[in-house]
Amino acid sequence: MKNKIFTTFALLIITATAFAQDYSMSLKGITKVIISSETTIVVKPHDSITFLMKASENYRNPNAEKSKGLKKISGSGDDNTNYGVEVIKEGTLLIVKGLRERRASNLVIHLPKNMNISVESLANNEIYIDGFSAEVETINHHGETLLANINGPIVAENGNGNITVIFSTLNQLYPMSIVADNGDIDIRMPQDASATIISKTPRGEFYSDFDIEVINESSIQKNKRSVKGKINKGGVEISIQNLKGNIYLRQLK
Amino acid sequence: MNCKDIVNLINDYKYNNLDYTNKTLVEEHLKSCSSCTQIHQEFIHLIDTINQVQEELPDKDLELNFNAMLAKEKLALKTSKSIAFKPKKKVLKSILQVAATILLMISCYVLGSYKDRASKAKEIAFLKQEKTEMQTVATLSLIDNESASKRLQAVSYAKDIAQPNNEILSVLIAKMKNDKHTNVRLAATNALAKFAKNTMVRQALIKALKTEENANMQIELIQILVDIEEKQVIPSMEKLLQNKETPNYIKDHIKLELKQII
Amino acid sequence: MKTLTDEELMELIVGGNLDMMRHLFQRYHIKIYNFCWQMTKDKDLSKDITQEVFYKVIKHRKTYRQNKFSSWIYAIARNLCKDHYKILNKTERLNDKNLKDTYSINDNRSEPLGNISQLNFALDQLSNSDRELIVMGKYQGLKYYEIAKITDSTLGAVKTKMHRAMQKLKDSYFLKTKHHEL
Structure with a gap:
């Protein structure tokens, strides 16, 4: 009897450690990581060219005991990571799908700083991306988005909820665009950043502490709620459009 | 079979390319010959x-x-x-560089006045055509790129073309209707606004409003069509007003715009 | 579209559907680039040659004959690399800058890099034709019959040459090691 208990105990430990391993995958040949999930998504940079999910940040499976030895059958995809996440390589893309069972928790992912990222949060959750210097694309259908310490280019869309973008420098290579339906758009960038801003606030207001040199252009809509202007002699084009909420464009201090 | 023959076979042995007889031969030989075993080990190391x-x-x-x-x-x-x-010699570095060179050439021609007016005009016309061609190429090459930033760039190239051909207009219309990112769709719609005098574009804008479900896109389309005083927009606007699913703030906006056009 | 074979895609391209070229580009550009990289050890040049290879595929699509596409595109890449050697002889190939390029250590990789730089060194000791065989056969995993097609040779000849090339590579690889140990 004693023996039996010991064996079960040992087995338990083995399963627990097997599950508690970090999940990592080489990003050799990968140029872009596309993430979608029904949970809050957190993306952080690290110094290795890998896709990493840490057990300490991601592991949670209250049903591990009950489902031991069984394979999860799901219509929405295959959990090939043991983290309730499906990871697929497709050419130069890495596709990451958070599966449904993760609904109540966060998905924390580590990627190299210069990896192009596309993130979509499907419902009622947040997106946090901090410290990346490559292309960042986000779509958040319902919830807050925070893009901090980034250089762009960015293409961001928020359905309902505020979006905050903090640029550490402003990449001048590609045009950028930030669009929201409902909620505020709050952008901070360095005082000396050069940009050409096109803002549209059909039902909201546009506030800024930058000196904006307004350009009168015939193609700009007659509507008074559209403004096109240069900051620090003009630069990369940033389109900001907010249907109902306000736009705040602040100097980073 | 001597060592020299065996060495020739070892390569294939490593890749399992040998038939049974030869495989056995090599294996037997390796057991007894240390120098061949070393060579074999070296190959394994090299391949690894x-x-x-x-x-x-x-x-x-x-x-x-x-x-x-x-x-x-x-x-x-x-x-x-x-x-x-x-x-x-060198394969072209970048479309942008070429475009920049062309722009520089244009300005040179404008500044330099050693040519008679007629031929100068002709040259400039030719260069303008070249520039349009470059922008067309740049647009088409980026418009379906995986990166949303590059698709935005493509739209912005297209917007700068003075007289875009139908292919450019068609890809813009396609982008207006369909892209993963609303940002790209809005940009394409905005670019099209510039060419709204074109019948194909005008029809596409009117048609798009009828089926559009995204609020930002709806407002943008209404704005553009009202600005060009397109009366055909009115029925779509009224339909949106009657639709129960249209949010109130959009209805308010539509009412405001309707006053401008009627 | 992605399930079509290379040859089926090529047929569409010959028929005028140039867009299908994108799929072939996706399938081959990294392989071709790496082939050029191993052969020239010059990143810019490899990029230029790769670009030129795809240009030639489009330009000469009408001359493509039902062969295996991979053999055809490798043959084009090989010829372009060869053209390059005619201009540049081997001593120039290994000037200081390229040496640094070749043997620079990438911090993000965990392999015993000493071995790889030794391997690079050994590979550079070989003749162009030997190196080409090894890059195609061992680095890129092409089959002997494919290499025979690409190099316009016979299966038997490729086998023999490959054995000799591998022998040479091994010898110069391990000679280097022994020097280190002394």
């Missing part, structure tokens, strides 16, 4: 090292240049006059 070599990834501009070249070749195929695109 080769397998450790990682693939290098080319810079992204390889793909960009390829796309530009493909677009150019497609254009050439369409107009069925072969445009000399073959790069001389």
Whole structure:
């Protein structure tokens, strides 16, 4: 009897450690990581060219005991990571799908700083991306988005909820665009950043502490709620459009 | 069988390329011959090292240049006059550089006045055509790129073309209707606003409003159509007003705009 | 579209559907680039040659004959690399800058890099034709019959040459090691 208990105990430990391993995958040949999930998504940079999910940040499976030895059958995809996440390589893309069972928790992912990222949060959750210097694309259908310490280019869309973008420098290579339906758009960038801003606030207001040199252009809509202007002699084009909420464009201090 | 023969077979042995007889021969020989065993070990080590070599990834501009070249070749195929695109020594670095050179050339021609007016005008017209061609190529090569930033760039190239051809207008219309990112759809719609005098564009804008479900897109389309005083927009606006699912703030906006056009 | 074979895609391209070229580009550009990289050890040049290879595929699509596409595109890449050697002889190939390029250590990789730089060194000791065989056969995993097609040779000849090339590579690889140990 004693023996039996010991064996079960040992087995338990083995399963627990097997599950508690970090999940990592080489990003050799990968140029872009596309993430979608029904949970809050957190993306952080690290110094290795890998896709990493840490057990300490991601592991949670209250049903591990009950489902031991069984394979999860799901219509929405295959959990090939043991983290309730499906990871697929497709050419130069890495596709990451958070599966449904993760609904109540966060998905924390580590990627190299210069990896192009596309993130979509499907419902009622947040997106946090901090410290990346490559292309960042986000779509958040319902919830807050925070893009901090980034250089762009960015293409961001928020359905309902505020979006905050903090640029550490402003990449001048590609045009950028930030669009929201409902909620505020709050952008901070360095005082000396050069940009050409096109803002549209059909039902909201546009506030800024930058000196904006307004350009009168015939193609700009007659509507008074559209403004096109240069900051620090003009630069990369940033389109900001907010249907109902306000736009705040602040100097980073 | 001597050691020399065995060494010749070892390579294939490693890759399992030997038939049964030869395989047995090699295995038997390896058991008894230490020098061949060493050679065998060395090969295994060498192959392992080769397998450790990682693939290098080319810079992204390889793909960009390829796309530009493909677009150019497609254009050439369409107009069925072969445009000399073959790069001389170095393969073209970037469309942008070429465009910049052309712009520089234009300004040189404008500044320098050693040519008579007529031929100068002709040259400039030619250069303008070249520039349009470059922008067309750049647009087409980036418009379906995986990166949303590059698709935005493509739209912005297209917007700068003074007289875009139908292919450009069609891809803009397609982008207005369909893109993963609303940002790109809005940008395409905005670019189209510039060409709203074109009947095809005008019809596409009117049609788009009828089926559009995204609020930002709806407002943008209404704004553009009201600005060009397109009366055909009125029924769509009224329909949106009657729709129960339309949010109140959009209805307010539509009412405001309706006053302007009626 | 992605399930079509290379040859089926090529047929569409010959028929005038140039867009299908994108799929072939996706399938081959990294392989071709790496082939050029191993042969020239010059990143810019490899990029230029790769670009030129795809240009030639489009330009000469009408001359493509039902062969295996991979053999055809490798043959084009090989010829372009060869053209390059005619201009540049081997001593120039290994000037200081390229040496640094070749043997620079990438911090993100965990392999015993000493071996790989030794391997690079050994590979550079070989003749162009030997190196080409090894890069195609061992680095890129092409089959002997494919290499025979690409190099316009016979299966038997490729086998024999490959054995000799591998022998040479091994010898110069291990000679280097022994020097280190002394």
